[in-house]
Amino acid sequence: MAAFVESVVTKAGLETLDIDEVLLVGGSSNIPKLASNIQFIFPESTVVQAPSLDSKLDNPNELTSKGAALQASMIESFDAEEIAESLQPVVVNTFHVVKPIGIKNSDGEFVQIISRETAYPIRKTITLEASADNILIELYEGKRTIKETVIEAEKYSDDEDSEEEEPEIVKELKYIPGELLGQLAVRGAGKGNKVEVIVNITRDGKLQITARSGAVVVKGEVQSA
Known part of the structure; x- marks a missing residue:
């Protein structure tokens, strides 16, 4: 089976x-x-x-x-x-994204905005907190990795001759920042203020990104290779 x-x-x-x-x-x-x-x-x-x-x-x-x-x-x-x-x-035959799309946070981790296999057109929004007055938003494709965690087996006896069980390996699907798709500089966002990041994929596959913090609005479009 x-x-x-x-x-x-x-x-x-x-x-x-x-x-x-x-x-x-x-x-x-x-x-x-x-x-x-x-x-x-x-x-x-x-x-x-x-x-x-x-x-x-x-x-x-x-x-x-x-x-x-x-x-x-x-x-x-x-x-x-x-x-x-x-x-x-x-x-x-609905068109869809092959890899997830997201940004990299201050710790270098991938924050997913649009998941893999999502059909487009699609529009997704995420809200961040600005860590400085001026911030740089980087848009990435997620790169698939497998994280393995080894869990040691419990020993039920103090007898040295007792057989120990094999450790368990737990696999976890994890995405890390892969190919850089584009960058967007937001000047004057204000440290601690909320920044709204909008990712939009149009019907014809154009990838657009918008960042908004109060009256500050910055827009960009990723050009296909």
């Missing part, structure tokens, strides 16, 4: 660390061992939805039919022409 699940994730071009939630459907979803095995495959941050883990969940045998019914209810008010238009490639 583990090999099959991991192969499905790999075929999708992802890793188990990329999965936020797993929903089990069908009769086998009621098997406690299946749910626990899938929990073991994914990191602790991934939510596994299964009846054996949460008795308040809907009957897994009915989820497929419920999903079909919900979809049908959403489109039943549209006529055939409107449905055909909604299936055009320009609608179905």
Whole structure:
């Protein structure tokens, strides 16, 4: 089972660390061992939805039919022409950002504003506190890294001959500042004042950034290479 699940994730071009939630459907979803095995495959941050883990969940045998019914209810008010238009490639093949976009804070850490796989056009805002009268805002693509934390196994006996368990390695998906996309200097922001940073991606893929602090407004556009 583990090999099959991991192969499905790999075929999708992802890793188990990329999965936020797993929903089990069908009769086998009621098997406690299946749910626990899938929990073991994914990191602790991934939510596994299964009846054996949460008795308040809907009957897994009915989820497929419920999903079909919900979809049908959403489109039943549209006529055939409107449905055909909604299936055009320009609608179905939505453009999206491949990597997250964000800024670097004073500690050098990546602060995400737009997450990966976000469809555009999109407009996101983040509010910062100015650390000086004049500040430089740097816009980055996030670079994916895997942080590994080693958790030493507990020793249950003082006997020197007792076998020690292998330490556990916990993997965590983390983004750091990658490629620098652009810089925006905000002069006269005022130390301690709030600075609103707005990142906008237009329908044709233009990346725009705006910084606003009181009456001070600075705008810029990232030119594609």
